[in-house]
Amino acid sequence: MTPPALRNSAAFPALAASLLVLATAGPAGAAGCLLEPQGEGRVATVIDARSLRLEDGREVRLAGIERGGTDRVSGRAALSAIAGGREVTLHGDDDTPDRYGRQGAFVFVAGSEHSVQSELLRRGEALVSSDTSEKNCAATLAAAENAARDAKLGMWAETTAIKNAESSGDILSAIGHFSVVEGRVLSVRQAGAITYLNFGRNWTRDFAATISRRIIPAFESANLGPKSLENRRIRVRGIVSSRGGPRIELFRVGQVEVLGGK
Incomplete structure (x- = not known):
């Protein structure tokens, strides 16, 4: 039975609707x-x-x-x-x-x-x-x-579940597969419409994550502007490709996780 205080309250219809949603939620x-x-x-x-x-x-x-x-x-x-x-x-x-x-x-x-x-x-x-x-x-x-x-x-259970950004060979073994890579961003550089988060100093060999210019605003809105990631330890996830060194292209903010301070 509905308590009188609720039955006579204007708030009761809203409460009843909420309870109905909870009761019928899948x-x-x-x-x-x-x-x-x-x-x-x-x-x-x-x-x-x-x-x-x-x-x-x-x-x-x-x-x-x-x-x-x-x-x-x-x-x-x-x-x-x-x-x-x-x-x-x-x-x-x-x-x-x-x-x-x-x-x-x-x-x-x-x-x-x-x-x-x-x-x-x-x-x-x-x-x-x-x-x-x-x-x-x-x-x-x-x-x-x-x-x-x-x-x-x-x-x-495997120590290699998260790839080390400094181990390019290990990352390259996962080409075409969705992988998680962790390391420190040593530099951020732009070349044309692409921004590179470089985890090494040799772009022809070392791992990098790339962000298209059109995606940058979404990262900036999430306080993850590329320059703010320089010298930060981060974890990135995505499909591994090879363009010179191993690469992961970042399409969404959720692909990046900042792991600690500078």
Whole structure:
């Protein structure tokens, strides 16, 4: 029964609405990741470490994470253990398939408040991709990755899980793969429309992170202007390429983490 003080209060409708939202929130809302529902289904096949196919034929790409390292078998096995053959619900901002026909989504196994993405991260079987725009989702994923790293689970049991920016050869071994690289920015230089965060003194050999001129305003708005990163120890994540030395191109602020003072 509604208490009289609330029943006669103008605030009651708003409170009742809030309680209704909490009562009917799906798993994405319960886990602090406020995304729209995109349907449901049963997992028929786990394609790889980030993709699965539902019984109705939809192919789903797990949003917000990347496969960690080069071990394809481990990642697929971990996803199979969590979601294989299970009923799942999908959540996201947009259910439009990508150019490969895959629907990007946060996936929740029936009865779980944590996304499949979070579970993979907690086991050290994935890396946060930093392409999630919803802040609560991004924070949830980052916390899961940090917990696995602190506990040295999965990939984090290996000392090479985070590449040393001074070890160009080790970074080059991960070309084409999503990786995390850590080190001190020795200099910041601009060449044309590209700004280079140089972690070494030889641009033909050493590691650098690059930022396109059009992206700079976003970094400056986040107090991560390139010049402010000079002499700072930072961690960057992204796909490793080779242009002279090993490179990671920075598209989003979330790819950079400042680790300490100058």
